[in-house]
Amino acid sequence: MAKTKKGEPRPANAAAPQNGAPADGDDAALNRELLRSMLLQRRFEERCAEAYAIGKIGGFCHLYIGQEAVSTGSLSLLRDDDYVITTYRDHGQALARGITPRAVMAELFGRIDGCARGKGGSMHMFDRNTNFLGGHGIVGGHVPIAAGVGFAIKYRGGDQVIICFMGESVVNTGAFHEALNMAGLWKLPCVFLIENNRYGMGTALERASAIHDIHERGAAYNMHRDFCDGQDVFAVRKTVGEAIDRARREQQPTLIDVRTYRFMGHSMSDAVSGTYRSKAELDEYLKRDPIALLRAHMQDAGQITDDEVHALDEEIKGIVQDSWDFADASPEPPLEALYEDVYVDTTS
Numbered sequence: 001m002a003k004t005k006k007g008e009p010r011p012a013n014a015a016a017p018q019n020g021a022p023a024d025g026d027d028a029a030l031n032r033e034l035l036r037s038m039l040l041q042r043r044f045e046e047r048c049a050e051a052y053a054i055g056k057i058g059g060f061c062h063l064y065i066g067q068e069a070v071s072t073g074s075l076s077l078l079r080d081d082d083y084v085i086t087t088y089r090d091h092g093q094a095l096a097r098g099i100t101p102r103a104v105m106a107e108l109f110g111r112i113d114g115c116a117r118g119k120g121g122s123m124h125m126f127d128r129n130t131n132f133l134g135g136h137g138i139v140g141g142h143v144p145i146a147a148g149v150g151f152a153i154k155y156r157g158g159d160q161v162i163i164c165f166m167g168e169s170v171v172n173t174g175a176f177h178e179a180l181n182m183a184g185l186w187k188l189p190c191v192f193l194i195e196n197n198r199y200g201m202g203t204a205l206e207r208a209s210a211i212h213d214i215h216e217r218g219a220a221y222n223m224h225r226d227f228c229d230g231q232d233v234f235a236v237r238k239t240v241g242e243a244i245d246r247a248r249r250e251q252q253p254t255l256i257d258v259r260t261y262r263f264m265g266h267s268m269s270d271a272v273s274g275t276y277r278s279k280a281e282l283d284e285y286l287k288r289d290p291i292a293l294l295r296a297h298m299q300d301a302g303q304i305t306d307d308e309v310h311a312l313d314e315e316i317k318g319i320v321q322d323s324w325d326f327a328d329a330s331p332e333p334p335l336e337a338l339y340e341d342v343y344v345d346t347t348s
């Protein structure tokens, strides 16, 4: 199990492979951590759908089911002092970064023990302890913030990196281009990671973008660029790992097109599929469920048995139930809390 700098075990964030360590795929202990992280997100999101349906969660709610290899693969490579920023589809990444299921579920329920004290909700997970800088609702709005964090790291002489997750629709917003230009110009330690799940709400990438190999947009900003299979957690780790190294050692940004698919609708307002894609297409992608692929790899390699998978699944369901019970018992923030956290107090 990976250790934090303070020596505490940190299950979700396994360390990046070192020279001489077994290649990804051969490392049974690492694979178990990856499977656990992905399964936790899956079971958590299934319960979120249920909680939303019975009114425990209000507002918007975008599920992450199908994309778990992206969060787990990339965030399993980060150090504790690195940074993460993302969009509204943020529950899975919050969990993979190590925010507790209790704090994420309480946030979803709008309760005081949530990671943003119940004020953010589904789209605005935030946690200073894990350098998780949100959860942002405006498409593309967080990309300049990522560039700003990259600038701050460099200005202070640090060797941290920031991973900035975004949907593929973001590449058509102005903020994306402004931020990538600055990151390319100033050589900022940013990994711009596009979670390309093929649809922005109901609009296919091909109907919205003049080019389809969207990582090529990085060429305009003199930036390294790459793409990978987002259903294969090992492929994600390899490609994102190279980008993290480049950011950390050379302070060079990278734009990555991680090709994935969301198994649910855009949000709980179109929870299942929608009219914009065919059932045949969905069925085709369901065959490449990232969790099933990793599990099959581990079973073939003799790294896990059916019974062990079952036991792990049961344990995780228990953790998610505990998070639900915890969130349900947590109080709503008091009315006065409306006036807190509005301005930063710079006087004390």
Ligand SMILES: Cc1ncc(C[n+]2csc(CCOP(=O)(O)OP(=O)(O)O)c2C)c(N)n1
Binding pocket: 089, 137, 138, 139, 140, 166, 167, 168, 169, 170, 197, 199, 200, 201, 266
């Ligand atoms: C500036 C802005 N325009 C429109 C919206 C409405 N909106 C919310 S999600 C979304 C689609 C974004 O798709 P994508 O970036 O591919 O991410 P995904 O939802 O697929 O993860 C849109 C247009 C918004 N939130 N912000």
